[in-house]
Amino acid sequence: MKNDNLYLNFAKQRFSHGGERPFLMTPGRKALMYAELDSATGRMQSQLAKLGVAPGDRVMVQVEKSYEAVLLYLACLRAGAIYIPLNTAYTSAEVEYFIEDAAPRLFVCTPCEHDKLALAANRVGQPHLLTLDSDGNGTFLLGLNSLDPDPAVVVRKGEDLAAILYTSGTTGRSKGAMLSHANLASNAQVLHAYWHWRNGDDVLLHALPIFHVHGLFVALHCALFGTSPVHFLPGFDIDAVIDHLPGSTVMMGVPTFYNRLLEAKTFNADRCRNMRLFISGSAPLPAETHRGFEARAGHRILERYGMTETGMIASNPYMGERIAGTVGFALPGISVRIADKNGVELPHGETGVLEMRGPNLFKGYWRMPEKTKADFRDDGWFITGDMALMDEEERITIVGRAKDLIISGGYNVYPKEIEGEIDEIPGVEESAVIGVPHADFGEAVVAVVVQDGSRDLTESGIIAALQGRLARFKQPKRIYLVEELPRNAMGKVQKAKLRKTYHATYRK
Ligand code: MCA
Ligand code: AMP
Numbered sequence: 001m002k003n004d005n006l007y008l009n010f011a012k013q014r015f016s017h018g019g020e021r022p023f024l025m026t027p028g029r030k031a032l033m034y035a036e037l038d039s040a041t042g043r044m045q046s047q048l049a050k051l052g053v054a055p056g057d058r059v060m061v062q063v064e065k066s067y068e069a070v071l072l073y074l075a076c077l078r079a080g081a082i083y084i085p086l087n088t089a090y091t092s093a094e095v096e097y098f099i100e101d102a103a104p105r106l107f108v109c110t111p112c113e114h115d116k117l118a119l120a121a122n123r124v125g126q127p128h129l130l131t132l133d134s135d136g137n138g139t140f141l142l143g144l145n146s147l148d149p150d151p152a153v154v155v156r157k158g159e160d161l162a163a164i165l166y167t168s169g170t171t172g173r174s175k176g177a178m179l180s181h182a183n184l185a186s187n188a189q190v191l192h193a194y195w196h197w198r199n200g201d202d203v204l205l206h207a208l209p210i211f212h213v214h215g216l217f218v219a220l221h222c223a224l225f226g227t228s229p230v231h232f233l234p235g236f237d238i239d240a241v242i243d244h245l246p247g248s249t250v251m252m253g254v255p256t257f258y259n260r261l262l263e264a265k266t267f268n269a270d271r272c273r274n275m276r277l278f279i280s281g282s283a284p285l286p287a288e289t290h291r292g293f294e295a296r297a298g299h300r301i302l303e304r305y306g307m308t309e310t311g312m313i314a315s316n317p318y319m320g321e322r323i324a325g326t327v328g329f330a331l332p333g334i335s336v337r338i339a340d341k342n343g344v345e346l347p348h349g350e351t352g353v354l355e356m357r358g359p360n361l362f363k364g365y366w367r368m369p370e371k372t373k374a375d376f377r378d379d380g381w382f383i384t385g386d387m388a389l390m391d392e393e394e395r396i397t398i399v400g401r402a403k404d405l406i407i408s409g410g411y412n413v414y415p416k417e418i419e420g421e422i423d424e425i426p427g428v429e430e431s432a433v434i435g436v437p438h439a440d441f442g443e444a445v446v447a448v449v450v451q452d453g454s455r456d457l458t459e460s461g462i463i464a465a466l467q468g469r470l471a472r473f474k475q476p477k478r479i480y481l482v483e484e485l486p487r488n489a490m491g492k493v494q495k496a497k498l499r500k501t502y503h504a505t506y507r508k
Contacts, residue, residue, distance in 0.1 A: 004158040006181040007077040009188070010224040011038060011153070021200070023223075024067050024232040027240070029135075032067045034227055037074065042149025044075030047140070050147070051128050053105050055080030055154050058164065060104035060127070062086040062095060062113070064134035065210050065234050068141065070220065072108065072132070073210075077181075080154035081105075083163045084176070085211035087411070089471035092116040098166060100124035102176060102366065108132050108140050134234060158182030164366050165213060167308040168414040176366030177309045186359035187311035188221035190331050195277060195302070196318045197226040198249070202276075204228055205248035207236040207257065213308050214282050214410070219252045238264050245271040252279045254410030255442055258289050258301060269298045277302060277318075282410040283442050284398060290324035303327055305398060307384060309375075311360040314396050326397045334358035338390050343377045353402050354388040355381040404495070406435030406443050413445050413474045415495075422447055422476075425465045427455040432485050432493045433476065436505045446505060447476035448498055450484055457481065478505055 022031035032040075053059060059081045063069050076083040084102055086095060088110070095117060099107065104127045109117050111131040121129050132138035156162075162184055164176040191197075204223045208215030223230045231244045236253075238260050245251070258280060261267045272278075278293070278301045285303045294300050304315035305327035313336060316328035330336040337345045338352040346352045361382050364372035375383050385403035390396050406413040415433035422431040429452035435443035451457050459479040466475050480502065486494040 001155055003153065003155045004160075004181050004185070005077060005080070005153050005156040006162055006185050006188075007041070007074060007153050009185050010074070010221075021227055022229045023227075024070060024230050026065075026067065026232045026234070029067070031229075032071075037071075039149045040071050041074040041078055042151060043144055043147050044071055045079045045150040046147040047144055048075060048079045048081060048106070049150065051106055051130075053079060053081050055156075056082065056161075057106075058082045058084055058102045058104040060084040060086060060098065060102060060107045061132075062088055062090065062107075062109050062117075062211075063132045064088060064110060065232065066132065066134045066136050067232075068132055068136045068138075069210060070232075072140070073216065077162055078150075078153045080156050080160065082161045085163075085165065085216060087209070087211050087471060089473050091468050091471060092120045093469055094471060096120040096124055097174065099127065101174075102164060103127075106130065108138075110134075111138060156181050158185075159363065161363065165308045168412055168417055173417075175368055175371055178363040178366055179311075180363055183311065183360050183362060184217055184221065186333065187217065188225055190333060190360075191218060191312055191315075192222050192225040194315055194318060194331060195222065195250075195279070197222055197228070198276075199226040200228070202226055202228040202250050203248045203274075204230045205233075205241065205244050205251040206230050207233045207241050208252065208254070209235070212282075212410075213306065213311060214252065214254070218281075218306070218312060222250075236260070239266075242266050242271055246274055249274055250277045250279070251275065252281070254282045255280055255285045255289060256409045256440055258285065258293055259440055259442075262289065262292050262296060268296065272297045272299060275299060279304060281305060281312075283407040285324070286442075287324040305386075305396070309362040310356060310358070310382065310384070313354075313356050313358075313360075313384075323395070326395055329393075329395055330356075331358075334360060336390070336396065337381070338388055339381075339383075343381065343383075348390050348392050348394075351387055351389045351399055354384045354386045354396070354398070356384060357381050406433075406445055408435070408438070408443050408445055408473060409441040411473050418445065418447065418470065418474055418476065421466060421469050422449060422462065425457075425462060427451055427457045428462070429453075430485065432495060432498055434495055434498050434502065436499065436502050438506045444478075444506060445474065445476045446478045446480070446502055448480045448482055448485060448502070450482060478502075 023034045024032040107127040130140040132140045162181045163179045166174040210216045281304045300322045302316045306312035314327045316322040335357045387400040418433040429450045431449045433447045438444035486497045
């Protein structure tokens, strides 16, 4: 029987060629070699089986970056389990929802979060709760070395699920995007070819988190397909990134990475002498960053566009012109159309909602058939919620969002969720959350709050009340207390007006 397990795509074709090459290289640790991958992931597969994880079971993971975290992801693929990574910034109150929703068989967390999560897990389900830290220690690894690697990669059909990635929604609650082995394999193959990956010769500089599509799939899958060594940094530390540039050829980052490189005095073209490609995505790259980077580094950043539900949809060309402010062309095998609100395709040059179709398109939202239905046209096109236009050559420009979404430093924040938490605070009558321009994060979260008069609220008091309830990156960085919110004739809060009023909050 044909086995479409994504792991085989990486392993069978490539590891044997790349055997003597390092895969992950983290400062202070011995490199993890490609030759070690099969046995290390096979051993973890045996560990998963010992813990009762069967094909189709969910494995939820909220851990720092480490070799073992990547091995665990690959082991879940091998075992046919569904991998669910969570942002390490989520609080235990937020994680409780994910455990209840996904009902994982196993939850792997950082040791310092164990006790808090044990309480949350007990309230909503009973997954095995084990630990893993950034140095590769933890209860998940106990006894691992005495296990024999399971040589059998579990048979999966292309449409079987490989991962669920939670993405917040306009209605407030996070939705689990179900991604299949074939979804991930097709996108990885397309990107590997489109960006002219040089098997063996490329070295990837990896400073992204590994709980999102960007760092986990786009970056690591290209490296795995190319058996490329990866400078695997714990996070985006500007000095470490600049130090590792001369030994790298490709970097992927969110616009904040590029803004910060331009702010750094030690960053210059000489540091980039071996680099062949800088890629940006997850949020709009400001045209001035694009131009400033070219002037300083001598490289035109290649901007691409995608979503958790779809992986990458469009990219500027590798060989052709990379134009600032555009996201390039639909990737091979992926169809894009710009449509009106009824799904009718619009002529070139007109702005509408970007819809797409292709082998990378997810299988729907986990246990949310109604939400899935609402985001698809009857003929299968997926409605991204991004406003865009296409020129005569079919080059795509993202011009805004139909969905009420803030992107801060590459992390998505849905105002509805934040407003819900603020409105729960005693003394708050109502609130409106908006994004305002921010030089480092692109957009910063700001809340405009009306009091109900029952007590005296302050900016710091409201921020303090949100601690533990929302991840730090979602918390408003400024709160404005006002008498009332502007509304239109229908009674709807006029967010555009608020964005205009508070536009200059972070202007230098
Ligand atoms: C950290 N903080 C933030 C953010 N990150 N606040 C707002 N927005 C953020 N993104 C806050 C922390 O809570 C903390 O606040 C303070 O900033 C410093 O925290 P630290 O961890 O030191 O921050 P950092 O290391 O400087 O992180 C900034 C970062 C990081 C490097 C830009 O956020 C990051 O790696 N972002 C990448 C996100 C990503 O991978 N997105 C891809 C999604 P305090 O001190 O007050 O506690 S996938 C996707 O979008 C699609 C598929 C796509 O197209 O790729
Ligand atoms: P996520 O839900 O984290 O996958 O975020 C996906 C959203 O990020 C998209 O729907 C876009 O709104 C945004 N996005 C990703 N890449 C770009 C880009 N290059 N330019 C503008 N927006 C982007």
